[in-house]
Amino acid sequence: MILLRSARVIDPDSGLDGVFDILIRDGKIAEIGEALSADGARIIDAHGLCAVPGLVDMHVHLRDPGYTYKEDIASGTAAAARGGVTSVACMPNTKPVIDSAEALRYIAGAAEHAPVRVFPYGAVSLGQSGNALTDFAALKAAGAVALSDDGNPVMSAQLMRRALVAARESGLVISSHCEDAEMVRNYAVNDGAVSLKLGLNGRPAIAEELMVARDAMLAQETGARVHIAHVSTARSVEIIRRAKADGVAITAETCPQYFTLTEDEVLAQGSLARVNPPLRTEADRLAIVAGLRDGTLDAIATDHAPHSVEEKSRPLEDAPSGMVGLETSLALTLTALYHTGLLALTDIIRLMAAAPARILGLDAGTLRVGAIADVVLFAPDETWTVEPSLFASKSRNTPFGGRQLRGKVKYTISRGKIAYADNENGGK
Numbered sequence: 001m002i003l004l005r006s007a008r009v010i011d012p013d014s015g016l017d018g019v020f021d022i023l024i025r026d027g028k029i030a031e032i033g034e035a036l037s038a039d040g041a042r043i044i045d046a047h048g049l050c051a052v053p054g055l056v057d058m059h060v061h062l063r064d065p066g067y068t069y070k071e072d073i074a075s076g077t078a079a080a081a082r083g084g085v086t087s088v089a090c091m092p093n094t095k096p097v098i099d100s101a102e103a104l105r106y107i108a109g110a111a112e113h114a115p116v117r118v119f120p121y122g123a124v125s126l127g128q129s130g131n132a133l134t135d136f137a138a139l140k141a142a143g144a145v146a147l148s149d150d151g152n153p154v155m156s157a158q159l160m161r162r163a164l165v166a167a168r169e170s171g172l173v174i175s176s177h178c179e180d181a182e183m184v185r186n187y188a189v190n191d192g193a194v195s196l197k198l199g200l201n202g203r204p205a206i207a208e209e210l211m212v213a214r215d216a217m218l219a220q221e222t223g224a225r226v227h228i229a230h231v232s233t234a235r236s237v238e239i240i241r242r243a244k245a246d247g248v249a250i251t252a253e254t255c256p257q258y259f260t261l262t263e264d265e266v267l268a269q270g271s272l273a274r275v276n277p278p279l280r281t282e283a284d285r286l287a288i289v290a291g292l293r294d295g296t297l298d299a300i301a302t303d304h305a306p307h308s309v310e311e312k313s314r315p316l317e318d319a320p321s322g323m324v325g326l327e328t329s330l331a332l333t334l335t336a337l338y339h340t341g342l343l344a345l346t347d348i349i350r351l352m353a354a355a356p357a358r359i360l361g362l363d364a365g366t367l368r369v370g371a372i373a374d375v376v377l378f379a380p381d382e383t384w385t386v387e388p389s390l391f392a393s394k395s396r397n398t399p400f401g402g403r404q405l406r407g408k409v410k411y412t413i414s415r416g417k418i419a420y421a422d423n424e425n426g427g428k
């Protein structure tokens with residue numbers, strides 16, 4: 001039993017926002033109210049802290065199996081716990097690809113003793129090769145919560161159309177990595193001022209927008225649900241806004257890097273700022289913020305993409321794309337959107353917990369009595385400096401090292417157990 005005393009409880013799912021105690025018993029939220037008591041409960045003084053549902057990160061690369069020098073399920077979930085993330089949805093671009101019930105069983109086994117819950121995506125196509133569809137019903141039965149070929153855009157409109165019909169029948173959503181592969185090749189940066197300055201070929205915004213428009217139209221035509229991963233451009237936001245107005249079953253996520261950074265970061269940080277889709281322009285960044293504010297963008301995910309120091313110290317053109325994000329996402333979001341007055345805390349928690357849980361159909365993202373006790377306590381105003389050497393992740397590839405952020409995770413509780421405690425509170 002744990003009793004959280006005098007926290008500011010913010011739960012967008014139930015509309016709760018006020019100072020209360022939370023009693024956690026048998027892994028569930030047992031009671032929320034004033035001046036609760038429970039004999040034998042561990043009491044955590046949460047005065048001055050916010051208590052919110054554990055965050056749900058719907059876009060994470062755990063690299064396990066196959067690339068465990070970058071990350072594995074143990075290190076990735078430890079990183080999640082440090083970041084306040086209690087539900088991790090992991091992408092299937094591993095080795096082997098998660099395209100079978102057998103591969104899903106491996107994930108479930110490896111995640112059994114993880115500090116937070118893991119919800120795997122299954123691949124859309126066998127081997128993520130874009131040729132033949134996987135068996136969606138079998139993947140769902142084996143525990144896949146959604147489908148994606150993330151990392152490899154589904155280039156064939158015909159295959160995507162068939163996938164959406166099959167996904168509709170199996171009740172799963174497809175998360176789409178929208179970039180026209182032929183247009184972006186293996187280019188390192190946005191096509192624009194920075195690519196020009198560096199004399200490199202760039203990844204044009206239109207390569208993303210064409211695919212967003214295609215998938216919105218296919219979702220409309222098939223009546224299936226589609227989710228757009230890591231939205232990075234102004235026109236993508238506009239296409240999604242219009243599709244929603246037309247009643248299309250479309251949802252979308254963005255990531256902290258797209259509302260905090262622009263392509264200029266590549267000039268300062270080189271390979272560390274290389275990510276797919278690439279960092280864009282200030283106009284794009286502002287449109288992403290607007291999309292978060294007006295509900296066009298439903299969720300904030302990290303696209304946590306660990307790579308080794310050796311890989312990321314290669315020249316810009318040879319380094320792999322991606323950055324880690326689990327241990328900085330809440331603080332980056334609070335710093336960029338809450339402490340600037342752009343979003344209320346309840347909106348941020350909806351974007352990072354309630355909404356992604358709803359999109360994936362997870363039993364998570366809520367503090368309702370009876371729910372699984374995934375709770376995060378954070379100090380909204382505490383400042384700290386990102387120190388990558390302290391990450392629980394195996395990887396260090398962040399462009400945010402040395403950055404001062406405001407908002408710090410103090411405790412992460414997963415299924416009623418303390419999964420992480422900030423050292424100043426006496427550790428775990």
Ligand SMILES: [Zn+2]
Nearest residue numbers: 150151177229
């Ligand atoms: Zn992706």
